[in-house]
Amino acid sequence: MEEELNITYLVFDGHVEINKYRYLYFISFSIVYILIICSNSTIVYLIWKHQDLHEPMYIFIAALLLNAVFLSTNIYPKLLIDFLSEKQIISHQACLVQYSLFYALGSSEFLLLAAMAYDRYVSICKPLQYPTIMRKRTVSIFLAVAWLLPACQQMGLSAMSANQKLCSFSLKVIFCNNTIYKLFCVASRAVSVFGLFILSNVVVLPVIFIIFTYTRILIICYHSSKEVRKKAAQTCLPHLIVLINYFCLFIYDVITVRLEYEFSKPARLIMSLQLLVLYNPLFNPLLYGLKMKEISKHLKGLFCHHKISFY
Template sequence: MDNRFNTTYLTLGGYVDVHKYGYFYFAFMLTTFIFIISSNSVIVYLICVHRSLHEPMYIFIAALLMNSVLFCTTFYPKLLTDFLSEKQIISYPLCIFQAFFHYSFGGSEFFLLTAMAFDRYVCICKPLQYPTIMRTQTIKLILVLAWLVPACELTASAVLATRLKPCQFFIHQKIYCDFYSLAKLTCGDTTSSKALGLFLMTNLIFVPVVFIVFSYTKILIITFNGSRNEKQKAVQTCLPHLLVLINFSILSGYDIIKIRVKASIPQRANFILYLLLICCSSIFNPFIYGLKMKEISKNACKGFVFYRK
């Protein structure tokens, strides 16, 4: 490869034994991708067609599941292509493009979980004000901001990344792209890029998580003094959101720690963990909401019975 090619394309060095198990990886990930799209889409469809589910809580669930599908589409097409390719490479512009949508939809995930926590807080702690606060216009505004704010904030990172060109051929030790790793492997002063990354991490992850913890703490305090029926209802509606939050936070936390802290983790273990990071959340969410949310599971059962008839 000539120097021009080396400075334009990056080698994704996070793959393991693709030449041996490429077709197996491809079949497994394609099956996973199809399952993610179908399972998330089924729940979104149920929420759309059943009027009993046209409530803020279920609308936010539908938005979260749609975001999970969008999040997956930033990874799976490239993954599937790489599993069948001799060399796992990606152009620098496409790498920036993937990193932008990776963090944008990841930030939207936290914003949507924050919206769910706010909805549950108002519903349980301020029930009389709930219809006034959670109006249709308010819900639409929250959904627009959940997708628009992360995308607008990450535009600055994408612009900075385009100005920092790779100065030599290097191997990107992951199976997907992120801004922090690109900044470390490019020429020039990356101080502003790293400072912006820290700001975005605080704004898109830390602040929403603090708000969510505060909201559920208030809910816990209020329901603790309530009746047994109130406690049961609160647990039934809040537990799925908390499980999804914990799952996504652990996966995101690993990704952040891994790219900022140099740790000697075997490449095979890294490869498996990266695949789990991509797969787990999108597989986990429809199971949690489909099985734990009573109204969704009830309508799913009705739909299955109708289909069998």
């Protein structure tokens, strides 16, 4: 611990042989971060530019991809700085901010996926009512709730965590997450209860709602024509894959901290990078860019246009 001007510093102790591989880490993560920004921003740009993509389903996809950019930006710049620094440290206040943004944006993903599930449910099960139900105002409300509700709840949790006395100043990770709870001198019952309340609000309930809506969609599709089943598969399958993927990552993060299971440092680093930092932000634009027919069409058009311009 270092104390300057009453600032408490925490040490990231999750790095593996950083002195030996710092430049390899820096270059690799810089490339990954650039790929995340470019891939997600490209799909968002296509949705913004093309009028035929100004539909609720594509707007929610754009929001999901923007969320991934915000989530990555919350983690990567600090990581890149740490790779080139002699000491991998962060102030307690900055750690709380990174931790809050990480879980607020992570929770927003579930609420956005729930909004997407509702949109697909109305589109497939109530097609005649779709224009009156999924209006611009409805979409705006869904987006506002998806981003503001987790942010407000997480701010409250962070305020409670900030008042806890610390007896340890070393985090066994490379960015601030739930492991910050292990630094407390005494486990706070209030923090734990409020944390579970938030978890149920922005993860459990949205997942239950998503399962319910997709179950209804499957029942409707089973009794419908082949064309309806094909449409449902094209639009719903990518959302389900993203949900399953993200739910597994989120549960992994919660369980490993709550159960206090001790992994080796290399294993913990690999799991953190692969599951919590790298996979989703790169996987989502690839999935939506290839599997969503309309987005794929405009994506091909974009690259073909640039290829022709180049020649």
